[in-house]
Amino acid sequence: MTRGPKRGGCGWDRDRAVSAVVGKSLEAGIVVLYISTMVGVLYGGVVPEYQATTGEELGERVLAESVLEVQTAVPADPEATGTTRHQLPRTIDDEPYRIVASNDSLRLVHDTAAISTTIPLRLPSDVQRVEGEWRSSAPAVVTVEQTSSGRVVRLEAGSA
Amino acid sequence: MSRGFEPNEPISTLAGDDRGLSTLLSLVAAITVVTITLAGTMVIVEDAFRDTRRGDAERVTAIQASDRLVAAGGPIAVSQNVLAADELDSLSAADLRQVGATDRFEMAVAVDGDRIAAVGDPGGGHVVRRIALVQSSERVERTPVLVGTDPGVTLPVRTDAVELTIDPPSSTTVTEVRSGDRVVLADGGGLEGTYDVLTSPYRTLSLEFETTGPLDTGDVEIAYQSTDSDRVILAVTVDDTERASGGGASV
Numbered sequence: 426m427t428r429g430p431k432r433g434g435c436g437w438d439r440d441r442a443v444s445a446v447v448g449k450s451l452e453a454g455i456v457v458l459y460i461s462t463m464v465g466v467l468y469g470g471v472v473p474e475y476q477a478t479t480g481e482e483l484g485e486r487v488l489a490e491s492v493l494e495v496q497t498a499v500p501a502d503p504e505a506t507g508t509t510r511h512q513l514p515r516t517i518d519d520e521p522y523r524i525v526a527s528n529d530s531l532r533l534v535h536d537t538a539a540i541s542t543t544i545p546l547r548l549p550s551d552v553q554r555v556e557g558e559w560r561s562s563a564p565a566v567v568t569v570e571q572t573s574s575g576r577v578v579r580l581e582a583g584s585a
Numbered sequence: 586m587s588r589g590f591e592p593n594e595p596i597s598t599l600a601g602d603d604r605g606l607s608t609l610l611s612l613v614a615a616i617t618v619v620t621i622t623l624a625g626t627m628v629i630v631e632d633a634f635r636d637t638r639r640g641d642a643e644r645v646t647a648i649q650a651s652d653r654l655v656a657a658g659g660p661i662a663v664s665q666n667v668l669a670a671d672e673l674d675s676l677s678a679a680d681l682r683q684v685g686a687t688d689r690f691e692m693a694v695a696v697d698g699d700r701i702a703a704v705g706d707p708g709g710g711h712v713v714r715r716i717a718l719v720q721s722s723e724r725v726e727r728t729p730v731l732v733g734t735d736p737g738v739t740l741p742v743r744t745d746a747v748e749l750t751i752d753p754p755s756s757t758t759v760t761e762v763r764s765g766d767r768v769v770l771a772d773g774g775g776l777e778g779t780y781d782v783l784t785s786p787y788r789t790l791s792l793e794f795e796t797t798g799p800l801d802t803g804d805v806e807i808a809y810q811s812t813d814s815d816r817v818i819l820a821v822t823v824d825d826t827e828r829a830s831g832g833g834a835s836v
Contacts, residue, residue, distance in 0.1 A: 452612055459616055463623065471627060478634050485828070489641035496649055501656065501665075544642050547649050547685045550658045 477539060480518030484540040487514060488533045491524050492544050495531065495555070498567040499578060503551040506576070510584065511565045521562050526555040526580050552576045640711055640825055646690045647713040647823035653684040654694070654819065655717050660684070663720060667814070670721035676702040689827050695820040710824030717819045722812040729792075729807060731800045737793040740807065745786040748808040750779045757798035764792055 491511065498509035515521070522535040532543045546555060553572065557580035559565040566583045569576055657665045660680040661672040676694060678686070681704045686692035691705030696719070729738040749770070753759050762770035762782070769782045784790055792807070794800060 448608070452608060455612060455616075459619075463620075475630065475634065482637055486641045489645040492645045492649065496652070542642065544645060545685045545687055545690065547653050547683070549656060 476518055477537065480535075480537060480540045481542075483514070484517050484522070484533050484535060485542055487517065488524065488531060488542055488544055491559070492531050492546055495526075495546060495567050495578065495580070496548070499548050499552060499569050499576070501549065503549070503576065504571070506569045506571050508566055508568045511559070511567060513559060513561050513565050515561055517561075521560065523558050523560050524565075524580065525558040526578075529555065531555075548578060552578055554578070555580070557581045638828070640828065642828065643690060643823040643825035644711045646685050646692075646825075647711045647821050650681070650684040650686065650692060650823065651713045651715055651819065651821040654821065655715065667718045667720050668817075668819070670719050673701065673719060678702060678704045686823075689825065691824045691826060693822045695822070696817050698818075698820070705824070705826070707822045707824030710822055712820055712822045714818055714820045717817055718814045719817050720812055720814045722810050724808060725811045726806060726808045728803055729805060730802045731794075731805060732802075733799050734796055735794060736796070736800050737791065738805075738807075739789060739791040742790050742809065742811065743786050743788065744784060744790060744809045744811070746809065747782050747784055747790065747792075748779060749782050749792075750806040750808070751776050751804070752806075753777060753796070753800060753804050754798070757796050757800060757804075759794055759796050759800070761795035762792060763795070764790070 491513070494509065494511045498507065500507060513524070517535060517540055518537060520536045522533060522540070525532045525534055526546070529547065530543050530545045533541055535541045548555065553575040555578045559580050560582065563582035564584055566581060568579050568581060570579065653659050655662050655666045655668065657663075660683055661668050661676055663669045663672075673696065681692050681694065681702055684692075686704035688705070691703070691707040691710070693700050693703040693707050695701060725742075727740065729740065731738065749762065751759050751762075753775070758775035759777070760771065760773055760775065761768060762776065762780075764782065764784045765788060769784070770776055770780055790809075794805070
């Protein structure tokens with residue numbers, strides 16, 4: 426009488442032990458699925474968007490700082506020359522970049538098109554032209570040189 | 586046997602189901618809490634990102650444009666921080682393009698709050714204000730009162746140059762003109778006509794004439810540039826049309 430149910434219970438007990446394993450695995454599976462979904466969503470769309478926004482903003486700031494730096498590097502006195510050192514962040518959005526002087530403006534050249542941007546550069550009227558480029562991986566200086574036709578501002582690698 | 590089990594079995598099953606359900610429920614609750622927290626964080630981050638857009642490109646363009654406008658070699662300045670009134674009146678969009686306005690960077694220049702020139706129509710963006718002097722200069726002609734031989738005249742003005750027109754009567758010869766104690770014009774044969782005379786800008790203008798006979802009012806005319814300077818607030822607004830900026834006022 427008491428044996429019958431015990432035996433039946435014994436079979437049921439074994440099943441129940443398995444059900445705990447299945448249940449826990451199911452819970453673990455749900456958690457893993459959830460985490461992987463969230464990681465997928467975050468790194469698939471949200472985080473790259475944030476990185477791009479940060480890169481764009483940082484690129485604009487770096488270029489704006491560079492324009493101000495070139496501005497202040499050119500003395501008001503038309504006879505004066507000089508060399509000024511400039512600090513650039515090594516990378517923007519994990520990529521090296523260049524700052525190129527062309528057509529009376531400074532241009533940031535980056536692999537990501539959205540980060541590349543241009544700001545017009547206006548220097549005293551006796552400055553003939555602005556030329557050269559900075560690479561983010563090299564130390565940057567801006568030199569102001571006297572030539573026969575006027576002053577030339579050059580962005581170049583080097584130390585001052 | 587079966588009677589003894591039947592009431593037991595559903596109860597034990599129910600208890601087992603309940604336990605399984607409660608773990609599942611707490612799991613769902615935990616996941617919900619985490620998701621809500623994550624969503625909240627993302628909203629905060631999104632807000633923070635919107636706040637970081639401060640428009641550096643338009644700020645730096647406005648700064649350098651205002652620098653160029655008041656610089657000595659600029660389109661409207663006569664010397665550092667001193668603007669010529671007539672140049673300021675005729676400030677054009679081409680002048681603004683010369684100091685950095687482009688199709689992308691719309692620019693407006695205002696003097697004491699009144700817009701005087703613009704490229705595009707900046708509705709917001711960055712404003713740089715600076716104090717400048719506006720110098721207006723006009724030609725003043727005076728006919729001083731002269732009486733008798735060797736007359737002198739003092740005018741309440743300081744200037745570095747005057748234009749002197751001497752037209753003496755035929756009986757009188759003007760041989761010398763002094764400003765202060767300095768001889769500025771001398772001709773023993775007689776001075777007659779229009780002369781440019783340099784004077785000291787640091788003392789009140791005074792002229793003495795050495796004559797052989799009497800001079801009358803109207804025989805000498807003095808013309809000079811009278812300069813007047815006003816302090817104004819020059820405001821340069823630059824709006825970057827390509828990138829959204831953090832609002833701001835325009836003028």
